[in-house]
Amino acid sequence: MIKKVLVANRGEIAIRVMRSCREMDIRSVAVFSDADRSSMHVRYADEAYHIGPSPSAESYLVIDKIIEVAKKSGADAIHPGYGFLSENAEFSDRCKAEGIVFIGPDSHAINTMGDKITSRKKMIAADVPVVPGTTDPIIDEDEAIKTINEMGLPVMIKASAGGGGKGMRLVKKESEILSSIRAARSEALNSFGNDAVYIEKYIDSPHHIEFQILADNHGNAVHLFERECSVQRRHQKVVEETPSPIMTPEVREEMGKHAVAAAQAVNYSGAGTIEFITDNDLNYYFLEMNTRLQVEHPITERVVGVDLVKQQINIANNEVLKLKQDELQQKGHAIECRIYAEDAENNFMPSPGVIKHMSEPLGLGIRHDGYVYEGFEIPIFYDPMISKLIAWAETREEAIERMRRALYNYKITGIKTSMKFLERIMETPDFVNGQYNTHFVEDNMEFLMAKPDYEGDNEDMAIITAFINYTDKLDKMQPEPMKKNMAKNWKDFGRKRSILRL
Amino acid sequence: MIKKVLVANRGEIAIRVMRSCREMDIRSVAVFSDADRSSMHVRYADEAYHIGPSPSAESYLVIDKIIEVAKKSGADAIHPGYGFLSENAEFSDRCKAEGIVFIGPDSHAINTMGDKITSRKKMIAADVPVVPGTTDPIIDEDEAIKTINEMGLPVMIKASAGGGGKGMRLVKKESEILSSIRAARSEALNSFGNDAVYIEKYIDSPHHIEFQILADNHGNAVHLFERECSVQRRHQKVVEETPSPIMTPEVREEMGKHAVAAAQAVNYSGAGTIEFITDNDLNYYFLEMNTRLQVEHPITERVVGVDLVKQQINIANNEVLKLKQDELQQKGHAIECRIYAEDAENNFMPSPGVIKHMSEPLGLGIRHDGYVYEGFEIPIFYDPMISKLIAWAETREEAIERMRRALYNYKITGIKTSMKFLERIMETPDFVNGQYNTHFVEDNMEFLMAKPDYEGDNEDMAIITAFINYTDKLDKMQPEPMKKNMAKNWKDFGRKRSILRL
């Protein structure tokens, strides 16, 4: 039985994991870099250990340091969160070798799913649909041209070892084929030290739809339905929702079965996500598997009513999965907005800094997972995501209205955030109508960046407030004798405070 | 169609109503007394009107003032919240006479349910079980003694016009009968100007179980299941949960039908609550009806998945109720803890004051409805409830664990609150086992007031922190030349700030 969990992460996900640990009466151990001494996850944990300098390569990514803390603290398990070491096969193996439970899959599953070509082959063998294309890395240029011509344009050339858009080229015209292959291979070599590429049919107007799965160590696996994650900017998800507005019950059931088959093909254990690329006609193809908890897992938790971190811990405890596929159901609709410390009006440039003031939105149907607090300085070293706002309602329409309400009252000052941008997304007709794909942000940029007209006198009120605040400050700076018309009670107030009231 | 709602209330319920209004694109109008100028509901509303001095009798309870604001602001409806004018039949009538929609039932329903004896008769006529006892007010003492002897002791003598425990006497021994009747009548006369009393069978180990109902203006009514509200102190609810741990599906169905029958007996419109007194064998009896929204409505919202304020507004809009009884279901378990500004260790004495610092609990399964903020001074004139914490989970056990986790991290400083007391309730075996009745707090007082042992050095850490804070303050007070060993960067910091950085 797991009694103490080291959370090898920071930020909101570290706190989210610790919350479930506390509910399970499991003690939590935090690790922190130089930049994170004052971070909330350190304050929240039962124990906290310093693991090195601020850059994650010297702290959160150093397997030896994490293992050392686990041993020193007597943690019997490690939860990797997302990012950092969460999809590192070596780390999973190392934990096992050290007798520490890794809350996640084994290295076989991570490695298989981590390589695009290997996972593609596995999926084909498991009858999971994949994007039409090559399964073997292509070195020979003539062969590549032949394959592309057979497949028909447009196609995507992708680095076998790739990710994050690097070593990727879209080919629409025949004349671009050769130059694109060469560019992709050279970029792949530079980025990943491996110039193997493969070719895939390019899906126009694609949707990013993913399925949450849970699998135990006893051969049981279920899916917890889909998440629609097509609202992206710079290949990063911004808004997710479940159910997907384009999904049908028939396709959902079929996709869910394929998602479970995909997980079982690698003897998966724990929580994982199968990503599908889906076109407007609901043709879907396996894209990749994320062998960890996703940022957007809360929308599934809300609609299905399951605590995914607790499920992960139970599975790591070798327990048998209690969830049965035919008992699971989606109730209502949930939307997540990711709040980034960034300047949406200035090409989404990160905006680290000190949080001056916060008002968090609360009330019916709102979940808020964050980690910053007033006076906290957001470090420059890590991801700019500072919180996640999750709205649930009976219907999609109501969930959007609730999200708008919550964003309207959510305030974080001192830094720039993406909140206004998210508010605009909630008002964008394509989003409101549920008719959007991964081109959404691009296609709607003009609407998203336009400033709505508000009635009332916001600008004059802003001017007046700044004016009053400034003149009041000036007044306070005047030496005592220069102040005229001081009300008596203000004097008394000052006198009262002078008795060592610092 | 309602387009602008005046919320004739303050505190958390005013904000809660405004949130649903915003989601429905309805503008909200706040009213405030002298003491509430800086209250959150004023800041939250679209419009705000001052309605008089701090005592509620001179502001929130003055019908003329509320109506005047409704007319001035052009509000087409008034939501009364709970308390204040929410169960005032005259107010309901007055709204109607002025052409303003009262979001609540008509005066007939309020009056009928507001009088214990009238409502009792109505319920008997509608075949809703009532506590064995008299239906007519008793003036004659001999008749009273005869009735009591027939009914068998123990019995309760209650003021017909009563409420809040006044004019109430429990009679256990025959020798107490006469003196108790006299005492109850004299108290009733003093408190309510009416000395009529009635006699009821006293239920030992009673549970307070209530049913939420919704009824429209077209004859449709449903119930939204029960709430268990037996954890009370000084006849005030402290913790509520749904489902009730003692409920069975059969009794639930039967009670629900009776609750709907009770509402229909007075042609009820809107949201209301039927309170039943229930014994350990699940014999239940109609107690009273609350003809308004309840403080504890969020646990029903969470488990049934319905926004009750929106339902109220839709009903007030003359819409047909969309909810169907056979489609409604309870999912999981929800618990509410009421956070009061009070000193639980000192006989629950109210503790108004200024909020210094707050950390609100967030995350999966937590809803938080409050209204105070850092720097806010809680007025002395109104109810000491400052917020409500609602925890939901798949099971009751998990909901309790989640509530404990949330209370553990919830901090409000500057005033005393009931949080530690609530944390203890979550740990009390009778509560954890779901075996409790309205005597719970009384029966478990010793456990509730005992301080648990904690490992670690909390006390020494408290001492050290205060010591460091104090000596740091002393140090800052020293004139500049006396400070030695000032680090260079501190000097720079000071210099930087001196450029009109106030």
Added chain:
Amino acid sequence: MLEVKVGERLAKVKLMSRDGNTVQVKVDEKIYNLDLLEVEKGVYSILKDNRSYNVELVEGDNAKEFTVNTYEESFDVNIIDAETRYLMNRGNGDEDDGDKAISSPMPGKVVSIPVKVGDKITEGTTVVVVEAMKMQSEYKVKVDRVVKEILVKEGEAIDGKQALVIVE
């Protein structure tokens, strides 16, 4: 070195060394090596042998009085310096000696004052009734007294700990 009072305990506290967050403090005979950092105004994060404490301070009526909250427990802490010790010694006479001010711990409104100046009142007599937050509290004398001075009027708003009635 300072003395710090928590409940009945009077602890001797001494700062042994301090370098940034790293402090060594002696509390009575125990030496603590801590990583101590003020993370928000009045809120400290302490790591003691890697155990994490989140400690919130709330100042009381003066800079020497604190309510201190950890996640688990709450303490009333007083710093005892020379001035405080002098006041403590001076005020440490017999509780029933001389004048005594009746006050309410909380702010509120005076509902009634059922006594008048000069009244000889017996143990348990209510001298003032205060209302706050819809609840009335009665303040009584614990021994026989004489009402010397009434400082407030019925209906008047009062502060917490403000003297309302003086008895002797």
Added chain:
Amino acid sequence: MLEVKVGERLAKVKLMSRDGNTVQVKVDEKIYNLDLLEVEKGVYSILKDNRSYNVELVEGDNAKEFTVNTYEESFDVNIIDAETRYLMNRGNGDEDDGDKAISSPMPGKVVSIPVKVGDKITEGTTVVVVEAMKMQSEYKVKVDRVVKEILVKEGEAIDGKQALVIVE
């Protein structure tokens, strides 16, 4: 009277009268009668003809610069006093005249400086690459320039708005 700058607008603001929360302020030719109250530090509640505004101020680099948030909109507001006007006038020359400092609006770490002192660089040349929060930003010159001075090293942590490279 003070001038207050919002975007391109320069508004003349004058306090006509003030009595507690009740203030009368003239903004350009418009007179506002407001109930204005600071409810939290830097957060104001304003009632204007019963319309409720919740206004948050965040001070910028000095006491005259603010970011001001209402529920609906956000503004950058500058108070223009004599000192500011002097500085504005002095600094109002042609943008391309003389030396120019290249800086990053956000704090971060210098990843690389692909130029050296004396380099003649053409429009669009990247002079410094800064990383913050897992994202790299390149800072380029908008016209042909000569690199005059390099003030930071690769790998160095920098503040927002700090001068990194001087070009002329």
